[in-house]
Amino acid sequence: GESVGLHLPTLSVQEGDNSIINCAYSNSASDYFIWYKQESGKGPQFIIDIRSNMDKRQGQRVTVLLNKTVKHLSLQIAATQPGDSAVYFCAENLVPMDTGRRALTFGSGTRLQVQP
Amino acid sequence: DSGVTQTPKHLITATGQRVTLRCSPRSGDLSVYWYQQSLDQGLQFLIQYYNGEERAKGNILERFSAQQFPDLHSELNLSSLELGDSALYFCASSVPLTGVNTGELFFGEGSRLTVL
Numbered sequence: 001g002e003s004v005g006l007h008l009p010t011l012s013v014q015e016g017d018n019s020i021i022n023c024a025y026s027n028s029a030s031d032y033f034i035w036y037k038q039e040s041g042k043g044p045q046f047i048i049d050i051r052s053n054m055d056k057r058q059g060q061r062v063t064v065l066l067n068k069t070v071k072h073l074s075l076q077i078a079a080t081q082p083g084d085s086a087v088y089f090c091a092e093n094l095v096p097m098d099t100g101r102r103a104l105t106f107g108s109g110t111r112l113q114v115q116p
Numbered sequence: 117d118s119g120v121t122q123t124p125k126h127l128i129t130a131t132g133q134r135v136t137l138r139c140s141p142r143s144g145d146l147s148v149y150w151y152q153q154s155l156d157q158g159l160q161f162l163i164q165y166y167n168g169e170e171r172a173k174g175n176i177l178e179r180f181s182a183q184q185f186p187d188l189h190s191e192l193n194l195s196s197l198e199l200g201d202s203a204l205y206f207c208a209s210s211v212p213l214t215g216v217n218t219g220e221l222f223f224g225e226g227s228r229l230t231v232l
Contacts, residue, residue: 034220043118043206043223044159089158104221106151106159 012113019077021110023090026071030092034104035064035075039086047075047088077112085114119143122207122224130232134195137227141188141209147171148190149221150182153204165190194229202231 013019025033031052036044050057050064050073057064063076073090088111091104119142129135141148150162152175161174165184176182179197184190194201205228208221 041225043120043208043225044221045118045223046220049220105161108158 009108010111010113012115013080014115015080015082017080019075019080019084019112019114021075021077021088021090021112023073023075023107024071025073025090025092025107027092027105028071032093033064033066033073034091034093035062035073036089036091036106037084037086038089038109044089080112080114082114082116085112087111118222118224120207120209120222120224122205122227124227125225126228126230128230128232129197131197131199133197133231134193135197135229137192137194137205137207137229139190139192139207139209139224141190141207142222145209145211145222146188147210148184148188149208149210150176150190150192151206151208151223153206153226155203159206162192197229197231199231202229204228 011021034049035047037047038044048057048059048062048064050066052068055066061078065074075088077084087109089106089109091106093104121140123138127135139148146167147164149164151159152162153159162176163182164172168184168186179195182190182192192205204226206223206226208223210221
């Protein structure tokens with residue numbers, strides 16, 4: 001079946017380094033992607049999104065890259081901080097319909113551990 | 117604070133029992149989604165409601181049901197509970213679709229269900 005998945009279950013980085021979290025998707029019809037961050041004991045929080053007509057989008061300290069050729073999505077976090085420690089999920093969705101919103105399909109998540 | 121409220125935060129019950137989880141979406145949001153997250157797993161989509169009507173169904177068991185009321189709050193009913201139903205259950209809501217908007221979902225803090 002079609003799914004969204006993650007390459008690495010756990011990523012450990014030093015504080016101040018850049019982090020790269022990867023995600024592979026298999027639904028070629030997917031044209032909208034989101035990264036969520038989930039801290040321990042909390043619900044997922046939106047980080048950044050990207051539509052398929054773009055290959056890069058930047059936010060504050062975060063950049064999402066989309067490679068449709070290989071169906072690959074990545075999240076780059078610059079100058080990683082201890083507060084970035086969390087589980088990161090990529091999710092895919094079709095472009096929202098007028099009368100509702102197709103539910104996001106989430107990957108299995110990558111745990112980012114930031115070492116001080 | 118996402119603005120989505122879920123109750124109860126924690127619930128412990130026995131196998132075979134029935135529980136109801138409640139969700140109040142953000143003010144103005146018409147869509148409500150339910151997700152299940154088992155230990156160290158990703159978010160599995162269960163069901164979506166839009167303005168009181170079922171909009172999409174995911175991997176929701178027949179023992180589970182949900183509804184959205186006229187005031188837009190939603191309830192997820194879990195019956196004949198099994199040990200494997202122990203999980204975090206998240207509710208999310210999204211903005212009405214007017215013009216260009218994102219696919220961002222706003223998640224509650226979740227209800228942790230433990231079945232003994």
